[in-house]
Amino acid sequence: MRFFGRAMGGLFLAAVTLAILALAVGVVVGALRERMAGGPAARPAEERVVSANVIRVETGRIVPVTTAYGELRAVRTLELRAPVGGRVAELSPNFAEGAAVAEGEVLLRLDPAEAMAARDLAAAALAEAEAGGREAGRALTLAREDLAQAEAQLALRAQAVQRQRDIAARGAGSAAAVETAELAEAQAEQALLGSRSALAQAEAAVDQAAITLTRAQIGLGEAERVLGDTVIRAEFAGRLEGVSSVVTGGKVNANEVLGRVIDPAALEVRFRLSTAQYARLVDARGALVAAPVAVRLEVVGADLAAEGRLVRAGASGAEAGGGRVVFAMLDAAPGLRPGDFVTVEVAEPALEAVADLPATAVDAAGRVLAVTEEARLEEVAVEVLRRQGDRVIVAPGALVGREVVAERSPLLGAGIKVRPVRPGVETEAAAGVVLTEARRAALIAAVEGNDRMPEEARARLIEQLRQDVVPAEVVARIEARMGG
Structure with missing residues (x-):
């Protein structure tokens, strides 16, 4: 019996020994597998939180601005032409390209000798016509007096005939006396007819003298105009452009272009707008509104600027390629010149209860990413009213007061949880964290114990x-991996 008890005890100890050996083998195999797998068992993945710049949607009154490009033009331009040909007798010192001239300044004077001679001849012809008119007037007066005398003679002859007829009727006269009286009456009527003809000729002579006088006056006026055309003046103050190479003593031909005077203070800008842009600048009657306009010429060192207002639009859309050509009159425009290619900014009628967002916040379909109360993103459609460079004017609707993502990116989408970064607010990640020595040592030990991290990244962390101040995002990432 004693042998049997000892045998059973030995078997029990052998079984325990084998179990312990099997447990040790299992632990070793597990450790080897864990070593081969590269670390401890992975913890459940935590949800990723993405930082996103957000802005609050606020409404207000915004004046949209339409940007276009146009060319400056001179409103007042005078083309200098020589009305008559001749020799240049006098030339202004300011008759040069780009020179400033005053109103009424004599720019060029031609030799007036021939024009003065023609004027004097026209004046003599006028004096002669006036003398002829006076002579015709006197002849007309005499013709009228002669006619009156002939009429009186005829009346006397008629009385004499009647008297002779009365005498013959009483039997005291003779038929020969009556005939003689009637013959005298006929001669008086003939004389009266001649006087009337002379009066008509005198009246015709007066009319002809008046016509001659008018022609002489026209000739004198033409001669004086030609004499005045020998002097070319500046009708307004401005600057000369396109001046021809004329010299004193040189010859110029009639109607020859000598240059142009441009008023640099009276400028307008001509630019093109699309039909949609033009439609926003007309009133209910279809008339163009006098919207403010700002013109800018970008130059090295400084920009030349001017302001003005819309004044008119082109009559046809064909010249604008289906759009509209619009003209704006400028106020004072120092430094600007006709022909400058400028940037034009037109202030449209103001929009009420609209929001101004960055262009990066709105996608091509007119949607934005709004932040919910759980700091998650959701897509919301908005009505895009204007796109102006890097800004967008929208009708926000129910988004008023909510926060939206200012810069969309492929990492952001509906349902993603974000860490809002608000403008003007310093975040914890940006401010950094001041570590205690114990916390710093634990973090460094965790980084050094991570065999999967590249040496360069480990050294950088x-x-x-x-450092005295460590970015909070770095600390949070290391502690999340530590499980603490």
């Missing part, structure tokens, strides 16, 4: 952890 350790260097950051040894």
Whole structure:
């Protein structure tokens, strides 16, 4: 019996020994597998939180601005032409390209000798016509007096005939006396007819003298105009452009272009707008509104600027390629010149209860990413009213007061949880964290114990952890991996 008890005890000890050996083998195999797998069992993945710049949607009154490009033009331009040909007798010192001239200044004077001679001849012809008119007037007066005398003679002859007829009727006269009286009456009527003809000729002579006088006056006026055309003046103050190479003593031909005077203070800008842009600048009657306009010429060192207002639009859309050509009159425009290619900014009628957002916040379909109360994103459609460079004017609707993502990116989408970064607010990640020595040592030990991290990344993290202020995002990432 004693042998049997000892045998059973030996078997029990052998079984325990085998179990312990099997457990040790299992632990070793598990450790080897864990070593081969590269670390401890992975913890459940935490949800990723993405930082996003957000802005609050606020409404207000915004004046949209339409940007276009146009060319400056001179409103007042005088083309200098020589009305008559001749020799240049006098030339202004300011008759040069780009020179400033005053109103009424004599720019060029031609030799007036021939024009003065023609004027004097026209004046003599006028004096002669006036003398002829006076002579015709006197002849007309005499013709009228002669006619009156002939009429009186005829009346006397008629009385004499009637008297002779009365005498013959009483039997005291003779038929020969009556005939003689009637013959005298006929001669008086003939004389009266001649006087009337002379009066008509005198009246015709007066009319002809008046016509001659008018022609002489026209000739004198033409001669004086030609004499005045020998002097070319500046009708307004401005600057000369396109001046021809004329010299004193040189010859110029009639109607020859000598240059132009441009008023640089009276400028307008001509630019093109699309039909949609033009439609926003007309009133209910279809008339163009006098919207403010700002003109800018970008130059090295400084920009030349001017302001003005819309004044008119082109009569046809064909010249604008289907759009509209619009003209704006400028106020004072120092430094600007006709022909400058400028940037034009037109202030449209103001929009009420609209929001101004960055262009990066709105996608091509007119949607934005709004932040919910759980700091998650959701897509919301908005009505895009204007796109102006890097800004967008929208009708926000129910988004008023909510926060939206200012810069969309492929990492952001509906349902993603974000860490809002608000403008003007310093975040914890940006401010950084001041570590205690114990916390710093734990973090450095965790980084050094991570065999999967490349040596360069480990060295960079350790260097950051040894700084006085460590970015909070780095600390949070390391502690999340530590499980704490």
